[in-house]
Amino acid sequence: MTTEPAPDGQQQAPAPQRSLLRLLPAEMEELVVARLGEPRYRADQILHGLYRGFATKVDDISGLPAALRARLDADGYLVDVAEEAACSRSDDGLTTKLLLRLAGGTLVESVLMQYPGAGGSHPRSTVCVSTQAGCAMGCVFCATGQMGFERNLQAEEIVAQVIHFARLLRERGEHVTNVVFMGMGEPLANYSETIRAVRLLTDQRAFGLAQRSVTISTVGVIRGIDRLAEEGLQAGLAISLHAPNDALRQKLIPTAAPHSVRDLVSAARRYFRKTGRRVTFEYALIEGVNDMPELAGELGRVLRDTGAHVNLIPLNPTAGPFRRPSRERVLTFERALRAAGVNCTVRVERGAEIAAACGQLRTAAAAAVRKAPSARGPESPSGAPSPAPSRGR
Numbered sequence: 001m002t003t004e005p006a007p008d009g010q011q012q013a014p015a016p017q018r019s020l021l022r023l024l025p026a027e028m029e030e031l032v033v034a035r036l037g038e039p040r041y042r043a044d045q046i047l048h049g050l051y052r053g054f055a056t057k058v059d060d061i062s063g064l065p066a067a068l069r070a071r072l073d074a075d076g077y078l079v080d081v082a083e084e085a086a087c088s089r090s091d092d093g094l095t096t097k098l099l100l101r102l103a104g105g106t107l108v109e110s111v112l113m114q115y116p117g118a119g120g121s122h123p124r125s126t127v128c129v130s131t132q133a134g135c136a137m138g139c140v141f142c143a144t145g146q147m148g149f150e151r152n153l154q155a156e157e158i159v160a161q162v163i164h165f166a167r168l169l170r171e172r173g174e175h176v177t178n179v180v181f182m183g184m185g186e187p188l189a190n191y192s193e194t195i196r197a198v199r200l201l202t203d204q205r206a207f208g209l210a211q212r213s214v215t216i217s218t219v220g221v222i223r224g225i226d227r228l229a230e231e232g233l234q235a236g237l238a239i240s241l242h243a244p245n246d247a248l249r250q251k252l253i254p255t256a257a258p259h260s261v262r263d264l265v266s267a268a269r270r271y272f273r274k275t276g277r278r279v280t281f282e283y284a285l286i287e288g289v290n291d292m293p294e295l296a297g298e299l300g301r302v303l304r305d306t307g308a309h310v311n312l313i314p315l316n317p318t319a320g321p322f323r324r325p326s327r328e329r330v331l332t333f334e335r336a337l338r339a340a341g342v343n344c345t346v347r348v349e350r351g352a353e354i355a356a357a358c359g360q361l362r363t364a365a366a367a368a369v370r371k372a373p374s375a376r377g378p379e380s381p382s383g384a385p386s387p388a389p390s391r392g393r
């Protein structure tokens, strides 16, 4: 970034840094045409450089005149806002996890899950993004929930997670096909930045995914669900239920008290009526806690006439006291739920050997930092993750 001498001969403070990735196409035009006095097609060049070329800095955007690059630089515009801190890949190569360092040293995790395509077609490549660093919801089985809340992510920090994987996939001639907002944090507690990120990812002049290829997962922020229904988006909605009754749910999600299971099911019905998209309910199966067949029957009675689908998710193993049920227990629960009249599937286990449940990589990184002998004494080196445990979904 450059600075210009101030009229009194002193150096002006540099412009605050901001990312071009934050701007929706209409805002990019406003910047380029109204503020920088450039022709409209320059906005298209920048958008093309960001979302087709996956530029990491202004200089990577081809075709821009030097004066425009210098102006963007002088105004503090960056492109990339996330730096790779760690990357791990599962043995079968289908799951990749990134630990990304954001402004201020904040660390977040993102996961790429690939599902082989039929008959040699391209695989489905789903990126799971984080919307917050840490989480205030406090789910007792989730490593992110146990680390507490650090901060909301900006929309550009959410989009940057997808673009990091898009770059990786491009090297293999593949591309991102789906995005799920199921990583660290509660997306609807960071509502406006989440919606801005969804719009950036689904605008055909920006990242260009189909709206139906995006799913937002919430642990049950009802006001957010109702707002989302009014956005005119076709995004999928997943509600993390994890229990068929309020008593058990509040044990697993201590912040759930204001929203009963009945309220959540009503919100799901409203979302379906407004958007035409059926809601998925997520149910993390925890051995001996919520995986008993009688609870499947109770869940069936709660959801039977909603037409909703239930995703059963055997808990990702974490360092806490909660265990993943055996395969037999999972299948027994699934059969009981089906017998109660509810469609359900068991989510394929992905990436356990690379700590793919959200927060686990960050936790492992923190543990490694804590164990490593340090010449600086007991505190973490600059930029190292703060000690923390993550999300079971």
Ligand code: SF4
Residues within 6 Å of the ligand: 135, 136, 137, 138, 139, 142, 143, 144, 145, 146, 183, 184, 185, 186, 219, 390, 391, 392, 393
């Ligand atoms: S499961 Fe989701 S909502 Fe609950 S604490 Fe973890 S990240 Fe937050």
